[in-house]
Amino acid sequence: MKALPIDEVLPALLAALDKGGNAVLVAEPGAGKTTRVPLALMEQKWLAGGKIIMLEPRRLAARSAAAYMAETLGEKAGERIGYRVRMDAKAGPRTVVEVVTEGVLTRMLQADPALEGVAAILFDEFHERHLHGDLGLALSLQAQSLLREDLRIVVMSATLDAAPVAALLGGAPVIHSKGRAFPVDTRYAALRRNGPLEPAVGKAVLEALREEPGDVLVFLPGVAEIRRTARWLAEAGLPPGVRTAELHGSLPLEAQSLAIAPCAAGERKVVLATSIAESSLTVEGVRVVVDSGLMRVPRFSPRTGLSRLETVQVSKASADQRRGRAGRLAPGVCYRLWTEAEHAHLPEQGKPEIMDADLASLALELAVWGVKDPLELNWLTPPPEAAFEGALTLLQSIHALDAAGKPTVSGERIARLGLHPRLGAMLWAARSDGAKLRLACELAALLSERDMLGSQHNVDLQLRVDALRSAGREAAAQRVKAQAEQWQRMLEATLREDGFAGEAAGGGREVTLGALLARAYPDRIAQRRPDGRYLLANGRGAVLPEQQPLSRFAYLVVCELDDAGSEGRIRLAAAIEKSELENELSEYVTKEEAVEWDPAAAAVRARRRLRLGALTLSEGPLERPDPELVADQLLQGIRQKGIESLPLGKSGAGLLARMRLMQRHSGDSEWPDVSEEALLDTMEQWLKPHVYGLKSLSDLSRLQMTGILTGLMSWKQSQELDEQVPTHIVVPSGSRIPIDYSDPESPVLAVRLQEMFGLKKTPSIARGRLPLTLHLLSPSQRPVQVTRDLASFWEHAYFDVKKDLKGRYPKHYWPDNPYEATATNRAKPRS
Known part of the structure; x- marks a missing residue:
């Protein structure tokens, strides 16, 4: 083999691994790390018949690296050097170095967390930081920590900030190699x-x-x-x-x-x-x-x-x-x-x-691994909390996780398929019927590849299925068909392994594309609104591009949607009938008896609804709503409108004003709090028993509010209220004059001036703490003076007022000495 720059640092790498530890290798482009390091490790004693697994982020790189290393040994891929990628594998019993893509390692770890027979894992091109690469490293580190202390882990890259990775690997040594690159x-x-x-x-x-x-x-x-x-x-x-x-x-x-x-x-x-x-x-x-x-x-x-x-x-x-x-x-x-x-x-x-990725696959893998909190593992970059929580919600919605976050039976099978959980859920739901399973696998393959129809503006997914089934030898169609067939074989093998043999062989009732697709996208079932736009089950809005044949359908399942603005544009969808939602997806449909306050009608409305997420499939009146719920909603309506929505009337409003005044001035903490805030907060105690059978604000007119408010006081407090904050007061003329409590801070006694002759001091209430505001009236009931100090009025202002009134009302009695004069409610006192 010709010399490569990596050869200079291989002794240092081998020495680090010989001690049983981990290592970080930073090798510049052209150094030869991808093809030379695995071959060097094949000769190490600690391998002891075990395998070396090397991860490559991409399928083409994995196959190329395996082929080159095999050629170096004078062999073909599949002998001592093998590979495993999606839809292709060449490895055998003699294989020592197996080059795999990142998802394959995850499957290997899930099948055997101890990775028996694997001596070392190499993470190549780790700087690309793919999701499955980060996950594979986190799972490998835990497996090494708990089950396999002898497992070696090497992280390799050309452009990598090595220090954090070395720390993650337990203080692993960092080995640098120059590259072999021409200028x-x-x-x-x-x-x-x-x-x-x-x-x-x-x-x-x-x-x-x-x-x-x-x-x-x-x-x-x-x-x-x-x-x-x-x-x-x-x-x-x-x-x-x-x-x-x-x-x-x-x-x-x-x-x-x-x-x-x-x-x-x-x-x-x-x-x-x-x-x-x-x-x-x-x-x-x-x-x-x-x-x-x-x-x-x-x-x-x-x-x-x-x-x-x-x-x-x-x-x-x-x-x-x-x-x-x-x-x-x-x-x-x-x-x-x-x-x-x-x-x-x-x-x-x-x-x-x-x-920035969709974390649904990662969250499912962690759940199957037995981890509920991702922070239980060591990550170079932990998953973002919001995205992870969203992934858990999705997995529960497709029944891959239960309410406690543990994988369901279907969730475990879905994880083994290596598909996105949405598509895996669709395949698992179709397992019991051969025709369903074939269609589900075709859909999964179509949705995993680029759109077969390319610039076709029709968003109907059915067109893609029809095009796939009628296609000849076109490369794109053949790739999709091969992928669909592989997934069908995988699921059928999984069914046989788990004792479901023959379940997918038969043919049941005809299934529509939309009903299958809804298993993958239950949150994106869409209902047409009156204006032609759509509402998704997750509460978001969506719109179809103009002039779409699908726009005539009341319900769609949306599998591709852009994320622009408040309403996404539908890119790919399929029609589904309402009857299919109610029958084929009954576990997603909830029956709801809703008792709600309708502000527009100012009344409680009781409705029976069939709902799927944010969608209302059907609705009708609820004949016998729970009286308790009706009463609660009526109180809610009163809270929205305020105390003025109650039929207090003049007497009730006056009683409430008197009670509030007494509360402020009595000095007694036992007095009930009748402020508006307190009354609204405590309506369940004092008002609810009286509203059973009522449904609207207009029905409240039947209430006797004076009696209800009086019920807030004890008998003793009621007596004290009448005594200290009376409704009327007897003035010197003998007349019984009402007190106006509309301003609790300044109650008003409006009385003709002549009826107050002989009274030296302003009348007061609330144990004498609050003087009344006197509106002294002329014989024609018009105010001539407002005062809270009657003595001062007699002393200073009376004589000017008397002069004016005497000129206007000469037949009336206007004494010079108001202190000694006889009060009268007539023009003149009786003789």
Whole structure:
């Protein structure tokens, strides 16, 4: 084997692992870590017949690494060097090094937490920080701590902040290796992106083909940009002998392998790739990199429960990885379509996927592992609390977890399938019927791949199923069919292992696509509103693009929805009948007897409803509502309206005012609190017994509020109230005059001035603590003086008032000495 830079540090790595510990290996691009480290470990005594598992984030990298190592040993993949990825595996009894993708390790740990027969786990390209990579490391560390102290763990990367990882691995040594890279000339903003991305990229590619030798590797954010750039180049005209090739995760592995294979003699290629080509792969013949500086990452919103792909700028670490692709085989050139000043402001590292991802799969794996709180494990970056709680809620809604957060029988089976829990729940629900299971597997495969109909604007998922079943040998259709068949075989094997043999063989009643899809998306069952928009079972709004055939259906199941604004735009959905919701999904439907206050009607409404989350499937009147609930809701309506909604009348309002005044001035803590706040707070005690049988504010007119308020006082307090805060007072003329308590702080006695002759002191109430406010009236009942000091009035103001009144009312009695005069309620005192 030819020498590689990694060879210089292999002795230090082997020494660290020989002591039984962990290690962190930081090796620059081209050092040879991916293919040389596993081969070196194969010769170690501590292996003792055990296996080495190496994780690669991507399927193509896993297969390529295994094939290269096997070739180094003069073998083919599947002998001492093997691999396991989704839909493909080559490994046998002689396999010592097994290269797997990250989800495979999770399945291995769940099946055997002690990982018997595994001596070491290598996490390659860990800087990419994929969700399953973080999960796999957390589970491996716990397995090592509790069950396998002899298990070795090595974390490897080209661009990694090693210190936190070393600390996580228990203070593991950090070993650095230089890379083997040829110089790369970096050219910034050769063709700056002022407009659409594809022309800028295309012009840079054509310039590179003119000016530089070798193949060109182009980094673009997604498949749509790859296809548009390929069209632009085709229309612009590539030089003779130059072809384009796509490289992205949704391609079949054979097509991916073809893209990285060397060209035939005299031929050049332009590889249009996503970030799949950043690391672990050597694309043969590449001497030029054109980097758009963009990548597409999933972002999950706990607020909406939806994921979306978001185009973001690359980090400096990713940009350096991309640049390094141009210098793997010879000196190269990197065209960066941004400025050097912009580069200085790029983030150093990309965000770990765990920070923004849908955590449903992770939460289910932890539950099956036996962990309720993720902080029981050691993480480089712990899962965000809000997103994790949202994941638990989803898992309970699809019955993968019970109310206590433990995995159900179906939850354990769903986890073993390795699908997103939503799709796993759909497959498990279809297990009892062969036709259902076939359709469910087709749906799962369709939803896991790119849309078969591409730019088709019709959002009906049924069209995709029909297209899949009628498709010929098209690559996309064959890939989806193969995936569906694999999942069907997996589930049937799981059923046989668990004693459900034959359950999926038969054919039951016809099942619709919508009813199956609802098992995966019960929270996204949608009901059409009167204005044509939709309401989802989770309470969010949704709208269909215009002129959709599905818009005639009252109910949909939405499986793809954007996360824009308060109402998402439906991207993919299927129709479902109301009868299917009530019959096929009866466990999601609840019967509700609702007794509620209707503010508009100012009355209690009792309704019987059939509900599915936020949706009301049917509604009608409830004939015999619980009287207790009706009374409670009526009180709630009174609270909203306030005490003025009660039919107090003049007498009730006066009694309430007198009671409030007595409460303030009595000095007795035993007096009932009749403030509005206290009365509203305690209506259950003093008012509720009187409102049974009433349903509206208008019904309250039947109440005798004076008697109800009097009931708040004891007999003694009632007597004291009449004595100290009377309704009337007898004035010197002998008249019984009512007291106005509308202002409890200043009760008013409105009395004709002549009736007060002979009284020297202002009358008072509440044990003499509160003098009345006297409104002294003329013979025509008009106020001539307001005072709370009668003596001062007689002394100072009376004579001026007398002069005026005597002129206007000459037949009335106006004595010179009001103290000695006889009070009268007539024009003159009786003789």
